[in-house]
Amino acid sequence: MQNFELYNPVRVIFGNGESKDVGRHVSKLGKKALIVSYEKHDFFEELLQNIKASLAKNGIGYVEYYKVQANPLLCHVREAVELCKTELVDFCIGVGGGSVMDSTKAIAAGVLYKDDLWKMFISRHDREVATAPTESLPTVMIPTLPATSSEMNCIAVVTNDQTTEKAYVMTPVLYPTVSVVDPSLTCSLPAYQTAVGAVDAMSHVLEAYLNGDQNSPLQDRLHEGILVTIMSELRAILKDPTDVTHRANMQWAATLAWNGYIQSGLNAPTPMHQMGHVLSARYNTPHGVTLAIFIDSYFRYTCTLNAEREARFALLGEKVFGLVRQGRTDKAVAAETVNCFINFMDEVGVPHTLTAAKIPHEDIEAIADDIVAHGCDADGNLPSLPKIGRDGIVKILNMAK
Numbered sequence: 587m588q589n590f591e592l593y594n595p596v597r598v599i600f601g602n603g604e605s606k607d608v609g610r611h612v613s614k615l616g617k618k619a620l621i622v623s624y625e626k627h628d629f630f631e632e633l634l635q636n637i638k639a640s641l642a643k644n645g646i647g648y649v650e651y652y653k654v655q656a657n658p659l660l661c662h663v664r665e666a667v668e669l670c671k672t673e674l675v676d677f678c679i680g681v682g683g684g685s686v687m688d689s690t691k692a693i694a695a696g697v698l699y700k701d702d703l704w705k706m707f708i709s710r711h712d713r714e715v716a717t718a719p720t721e722s723l724p725t726v727m728i729p730t731l732p733a734t735s736s737e738m739n740c741i742a743v744v745t746n747d748q749t750t751e752k753a754y755v756m757t758p759v760l761y762p763t764v765s766v767v768d769p770s771l772t773c774s775l776p777a778y779q780t781a782v783g784a785v786d787a788m789s790h791v792l793e794a795y796l797n798g799d800q801n802s803p804l805q806d807r808l809h810e811g812i813l814v815t816i817m818s819e820l821r822a823i824l825k826d827p828t829d830v831t832h833r834a835n836m837q838w839a840a841t842l843a844w845n846g847y848i849q850s851g852l853n854a855p856t857p858m859h860q861m862g863h864v865l866s867a868r869y870n871t872p873h874g875v876t877l878a879i880f881i882d883s884y885f886r887y888t889c890t891l892n893a894e895r896e897a898r899f900a901l902l903g904e905k906v907f908g909l910v911r912q913g914r915t916d917k918a919v920a921a922e923t924v925n926c927f928i929n930f931m932d933e934v935g936v937p938h939t940l941t942a943a944k945i946p947h948e949d950i951e952a953i954a955d956d957i958v959a960h961g962c963d964a965d966g967n968l969p970s971l972p973k974i975g976r977d978g979i980v981k982i983l984n985m986a987k
């Protein structure tokens with residue numbers, strides 16, 4: 587366990603039906619809100635009507651910005667910031683999944699940001715000029731997809747549509763002011779989106795478990811518990827999508843997976859996300875699918891790299907899948923652990939290869955170049971345990987075919 591500072595000020599209102607009362611929950615934040623959602627929001631029409639009615643009932647005016655898309659774009663953040671300034675908006679409400687919530691954070695901070703908005707986002711290329719925002723309008727999140735935990739963390743990821751670079755900013759002012767987490771909103775989520783979101787949440791746990799401080803047993807047990815919960819609840823949801831109890835358990839597990847609690851003291855890098863962001867930026871691949879690709883290939887590449895990796899993957903398999911050693915070596919159990927994850931992704935219908943994601947194999951060298959440029963340290967290595975150079979990245983991508 588390493589030294590850490592934990593600060594998470596998000597007021598979470600969790601429960602079925604709470605989104606219908608959002609106006610009351612946010613009534614102290616101001617008199618006019620920007621509601622942010624997807625370009626295709628037919629799916630949320632009833633929810634949006636309920637939110638608008640609740641705001642009106644509590645004397646809160648609103649303007650709407652419905653242009654966000656998966657892998658959200660900087661151009662839309664810019665446009666919404668101008669709308670906020672013109673309409674003198676007091677706070678922003680994000681209604682959707684991670685793309686909407688991340689955009690909402692960037693918009694709310696962007697309204698008060700004095701420089702070009704791209705400079706908010708820390709990335710490999712812009713690191714020298716990036717300056718994280720120091721103030722933001724209040725934000726309200728109403729998540730409709732358990733996945734990113736954006737409703738309870740201070741991270742926003744956006745793609746620069748001019749350079750196709752996907753970059754993030756993580757800074758305390760981006761913590762949502764209020765998150766109304768209503769699991770009943772997820773009961774009509776299609777199986778595919780539910781499963782892809784769950785794999786993203788699993789990846790958040792796995793990144794820290796595998797790459798963070800390796801002497802934090804309490805954090806380990808919390809990670810394992812969240813993984814077991816996500817997998818068992820996903821299986822139950824796929825059998826009965828309308829069971830709100832399973833939806834609630836999934837939602838809370840996904841929120842806890844990346845809200846900072848279980849990452850505290852681990853100081854973990856996120857190699858699968860660094861590589862995954864490149865695939866999303868180049869091919870608009872869904873975020874969860876990019877993580878599935880690397881849960882497969884990165885795991886197979888790293889699980890037997892050294893004795894410590896073998897022991898870690900073997901422990902993970904014992905705790906999460908109940909694997910028994912029966913006299914076998916760490917190496918053998920570690921390999922079985924990875925197969926269990928791959929089998930699970932097949933079981934729940936999440937594609938986990940470049941081929942399945944329609945990413946051309948002939949682009950592997952170019953993808954590796956982008957990963958080195960955008961996801962690696964200044965020494966050209968991917969932060970991971972152990973660090974991985976360009977040769978290793980190319981091997982992983984070839985194993986991902």
Ligand SMILES: [Fe+2]
Binds near residue numbers: 734787789790859873
């Ligand atoms: Fe993620």
